[in-house]
Amino acid sequence: MVIDDLKDITLIEACKLYVRASITGTTCDCKDYDFLLANGPTHINSNNSYYMPYGDPKYDIKIKLLKVDPHTGLWINILKGGPGSMLGIHRHYDQVYGYTFKGAWGYKEHPEWLSRAGDVVHETPGSVHTLYIDENHGETEVLFFVWGALEFLDEFGNTIAIEDWRSILGKYVDYCEKNTLPIIDITYPKSKAPDVHFHNKDKVEL
Known part of the structure; x- marks a missing residue:
């Protein structure tokens, strides 16, 4: 399923599609809608x-x-x-x-x-x-x-x-x-968590 226009779908509906796709092992391509993904892990050195x-x-x-x-x-x-x-x-x-x-x-x-x-x-x-x-x-x-x-x-x-x-x-x-030291931006994470797809348990061979 591909979502090309945000006007055609609500945020809640889009999130449901992501969850359903993850559970069934299918894909859901919401183009350019990174806000649907959680922020990725932040590594602090x-x-x-x-x-x-x-x-x-x-x-x-x-x-x-x-x-x-x-x-x-x-x-x-x-x-x-x-x-x-x-x-x-x-x-x-x-x-x-x-x-x-x-x-x-x-x-x-x-x-x-x-x-x-x-x-x-x-x-x-x-x-x-x-x-x-x-x-x-x-x-x-x-x-x-x-x-x-x-x-x-x-x-x-x-x-x-x-x-x-x-x-x-x-x-x-x-x-x-x-002190002429480099200023590091420490205000918020920049990365997005990748979409995770889980196996359909009916298709997994044990």
């Missing part, structure tokens, strides 16, 4: 990005921005810091997941635990805390998946800065330009 200073200059905190998704507000980064480093008090507008590569870190407001290598931390929307790196475990690296914005606060609870995908991307571009 962390060596293509750079660590840049982040937060209060008196603390040795750096982040490496790996991906920014304007559609979902997600930004992925690796945070690195030396013993005793801190990231200011901040409130999360959405959830965050952190995976600790090495070292140890925690929140001043939660002395009951410390995240060490291999641990996962889930930060819930609306939570407020102060990230610190433990002084007894050397340099620490954490992979963070951040959705939404961070609202940085002073000691009185006043807002001093808001960080989201747009502002962090701007910091990345500014850092690259200032």
